[in-house]
Amino acid sequence: MAQQGIAVIGAGMIGGAHAAAYRQFAHRLGGAVLHSVCDMNPAQARDLAEKYGFQRVTDDWRQVIADPEIHILSVCLPNFLHTEVTLAALAAGKHVLCEKPLALSADQARPVRDAADKAACVSGTVFNYRRIPALAEIRSRMDAGDLGRPVQISVLFQCDYAADPMLPHSWRYEFDRAGPGALLDLGTHAVDMLRFMFGDVAEVVGAVSTISIPARHLPMGAVTGHGHVALSDQTAVVDNDDVMSGLVRFANGAQGFVSASRVAVGAGNRLAVELHGTKGTARFSTETPSFYELALFAPGQPSNFTRYPNRPSSPAVGALAPVPHDLVSVGYAEVFGYMIHDFLAAIAAGRALENGSIEDGYRAAQVLDAIQRASVVNAPVPVAWQD
Template sequence: MSAQGIAIIGAGMIGAAHAAAYRQFAHQFGQASLRLKTVCDMNASLAQELAAKYGFEEIKSDWKTVLADDEIAVVSICLPNFLHTEVTMAALAAGKHVLCEKPLALSADSARPVRDAAKAAACTSGTVFNYRRIPALAELKARISAGEIGDPVQISVRFQCDYAADPLLPHSWRYEFAKAGPGALLDIGTHAVDVMRFLFGDISEVVGATSTISVPDRYLPLSASVGHGHVELSDQTAKVDNDDVMSGLVRFVNGAQGFVTASRVAIGYGNLLAVDLFGTKGSARFSTEMPSFFDLARFDDDAAGAFVRVTNRPASPAVGDLAAVPHGLVSVGYAEWFGFMIHEFLSAVQNSTPFENGSIEDGFRAAQVLDAIQLASASNGPVQVRWQD
């Protein structure tokens, strides 16, 4: 790779995850070729804090100047949802290698031109589906593909958080449909839908869905907030017009059925992704609360159908090559599997190969399913997913 700089556009909570991962792995691709160069945010103090913490060279306030910088080659887009499409399209047009946070867009119609631009571009691009890099889930995917659970029958994926359970959390773009799209569904349900697709394949139909807004109004803040932080509140409120909870029943192209649910008001669940899946020969279960293993039950095992724990070990995906301590059952957490994704992305950039495990196409396919879930909830009826489009 020739001399190249890395830029993060958006210095909030998720921008910090990108910064930490680049700092962890960029040096493996040669200090002379990959530089932690720019953090961009309209909030200069926030950008400066992030740049200083992770060793970036400079800050900027206008993302357009980042894309015009010839020294920048790799860009992470960590902005609010409603800006993802515009900035990703501009970055692709500028010839940058682009990693866009989920969701790729607020709708499939908005995601489609991004998908088309990514296909036509010579640069590497991807959507942030970091949960695919959890070693346990990656190994489970390989075992499913190898036929160890037989034909897929059923899967349940739930993503439950409690960051919005406090009614005194200030109103922000996250609670406006025009800026965030559907609430819990798009914010965290995007990950749940992608995990379903990752493990069981494309979804052909949303049979039914339902949504709930449990906190209908929130107080407006007196100052800017970062992530899900609290700030001093005014005495004025604004409506919440996107979902706090959304659930859907789906059917896969292969005939299996699935249940997906996302909640941002599940008290006691800080950030839980849980998977239960069933096939004609076996079952498996996994939870991010215990990320160092998954449980697998098969009829042809000596255990005769009882669950057996499959733990992280050096042979697990990414563990032997990338984990700080590649040893059996040593915990691998969020920051590490986020870093595994960044390493995979930088490897694709260096080798000029497609980033297929969480591609822009995957972001588009997820958007199609998310649209269908919304429509099924609004219409109280089944909706076909046009995944071939």
């Protein structure tokens, strides 16, 4: 992989996570160089490039895709730009990692899936939570049959970044540019975790949506991430959800509950997963990242929970963690790095990225569409997962 240039398109909050991860792992894979940061805000692009050691900046993503020195890129733009830029990158033969959601709808995601299937380059959707060692180990236990047949799963992604009503209005609060609000921003990860653990969803039985802050003040200046800026007297309507919850039925007959909130005061950034099988229960929360808990059924014995800590043998810990030792916490930045490592390793090996593919992004979009639709029609909505 000699001298393959890496670019990050979008220098906002999540672009920084990509840039940091590339800096950490690019040198381990033989000659990849940190080439460019692209953002329509040149000062923001320069700041990110200087912070993580990228060589150049530009304000035009088309220049990045046309540059023959750039072979690998991350799409870290607002949701409504993901499809256009990812399709252009695939058409140009670039290896591309697209932030979630892959698109605003499954109809928009389908052409991306089709293009990725035909392309010779490596592509993927950002599903970094699959790389949390505890969750990866729970998945391995499910595959091994330790928990028996899948029965029920709940996945809650709760954040409080939008709980402050004085947070400025931005594209995140507009359905046309962000799609469903908390559902797409956070629920994409939650839905992917449903699929990661239990497989394809056949039907959304029901869903409910809430907008708890119906309007926000327009900002006086540029907004980065979830930051505060001076506000004008004018307000704009929030027309996508602050909270969305859905009840689903899986193709294997199991049931699931998924919920996403951006206004859960005190939640910070919490993903909680609990799953039940005929032989046992596993549970995990990002608030306690150094372990998961498992209770296994034994006839005539109490089914108590046992903690299983991160260990050198846990997925990713021994190979990549800076301190591979029992109970050492693995944080968000490290897990994000593991995903970038997997992406670069797939490129180096000339193989597909299977754990978080474009196909996975498309399948998640199908479920997200069905949840959104069920919240509107107040009736079950099937998921066309077979196509």
